[in-house]
Amino acid sequence: MGASSSTNSLPLGIIADAFARAIAAATDYAGATSPNPPVGCAILDAAGNLLAVEAHRKAGEAHAEARAIAACRAAGTIERIHTIVVTLEPCNHHGRTPPCAEAILSTPAREIWIAETDPNPRVEGGGAARLAAAGLTVRLLTELDHPDTARLAAKAERLVAPFVTWVTTGRPFVTVKQALDETGSMIPPLGRKTFTSEASLTLAHRMRRRADAILTGSGTILADRPEFTVRHVPDHPGRSRILAILDRGGRVPADYLAEAAQRGLRPLLFADIGEALVRLGAEGVHEVLVEAGPTLTAAILSAGIWDEHVAIRKIGAGMPDHVTISRNQNKKG
Incomplete structure (x- = not known):
């Protein structure tokens, strides 16, 4: 999706592992989040250390990104946040919870990796564009040059497939x-x-x-x-x-x-x-x-x-x- 500033990107193997962890966290709650899709988030510091892994657990409760950021805040590691890995593009609208894009911008994060873009045609203003406009480097899982990319992308796509079908067709x-x-x-x-x-x-x-x-x-x-x-x-x-x-x-x-x-x-x-x-x-x-x-x-x-x-x-x-x-x-x- 492009970046508006340069960052010291982490090794691709570390990003792939973070995607695997975020997908696994979201999978644990598949079926519990309707009418929202299941979403997972992993947060890393500049050295590639895993700071938090969280998932959206239930509609009306905090989204995955907000939960992961809150976990870092509780652990005293929020100032170490460098890279955020999410299975679905962060929301940029006010619903039952505040926008995740704004929560991310409240941290020192410099880079974000996204597995799936938001498919909801009724949501105006993409979170990825908001984050890129604020200076974060925004990258998609499909850009990851790693042997596990295809497998991870298939799992991430399957996570949101029911939501995508429903929100685009009503069925x-x-x-x-x-x-x-x-x-x-x-x-x-x-x-x-x-x-x-x-x-x-x-x-x-x-x-x-x-x-x-x-x-x-x-x-x-x-x-x-x-x-x-x-x-x-x-x-x-x-x-x-x-x-x-x-x-x-x-x-x-x-x-x-x-x-x-x-x-x-x-x-x-x-x-x-x-x-x-x-x-x-x-x-x-x-x-x-x-x-x-x-x-x-x-x-x-x-x-x-x-x-x-x-x-x-x-x-x-x-x-x-x-x-x-x-x-x-x-x-x-």
């Missing part, structure tokens, strides 16, 4: 989770609800934790009465999710809906997927996780209305499951 980011056995079937053995490994179950529950809503069909409800709660990893405290059920025939029992509500879910019934996605977008859902049976899963994949497809394939007894993650480059609708 949620659709993630389809599909578990397949050795024969390619999604149907578990009789008497069981799953056939995947413990590691795959943990992955599935991490995906559930970051989602704002879960979408399924009435057939899955009638066959398994799934709980759709986060159990294999700690959930975000006080987190509530929408349970969107496609139920054109009104087959889902009232007692299941009542039990789902007691588990902290908000059940909503829909006649079709299009209606569901419109309503979920209006409800502020950034990411919806599809956990459905073979028929509905196949319909969503073939219709091209998905954004990400996570396929968990069982290879064989005693072997780790094979996980593939695909992004839809030709999404419809």
Whole structure:
């Protein structure tokens, strides 16, 4: 993005490590920050020492940059701040919290690295431009000449992908989770609800934790009465999710809906997927996780209305499951 003043830039390996730490911090809170995106921030001194790593934790609370700066202030290291590394362009507008660009300008920071620029078309005045105008060197992750740049950029992009989809289209980011056995079937053995490994179950529950809503069909409800709660990893405290059920025939029992509500879910019934996605977008859902049976899963994949497809394939007894993650480059609708 260019710089308006020269600085003693840190070694690229140190910047790459700072990006990795900021991305990891933000990932821990993915699913907890809606309607804001998850953001991480790492702060370094002029020697490359890590002073703070923080993340935005919940809407209405301090943003990642403000939290990291506050951590430096509490530790007595604020005057050592030299380089700030963030996963998303600092905000430059007043919302529920003050602008992060102004918080950064209250420090002696001389350089800032940004992974993703702000995609929100409703926000006027970019934070990067404000910081550059004040004399800071502003650089993008894509400028980092390091072997880890592509991997870090992909992780940073995925962090904000649901927010980008929602803020630019009004629709949620659709993630389809599909578990397949050795024969390619999604149907578990009789008497069981799953056939995947413990590691795959943990992955599935991490995906559930970051989602704002879960979408399924009435057939899955009638066959398994799934709980759709986060159990294999700690959930975000006080987190509530929408349970969107496609139920054109009104087959889902009232007692299941009542039990789902007691588990902290908000059940909503829909006649079709299009209606569901419109309503979920209006409800502020950034990411919806599809956990459905073979028929509905196949319909969503073939219709091209998905954004990400996570396929968990069982290879064989005693072997780790094979996980593939695909992004839809030709999404419809």
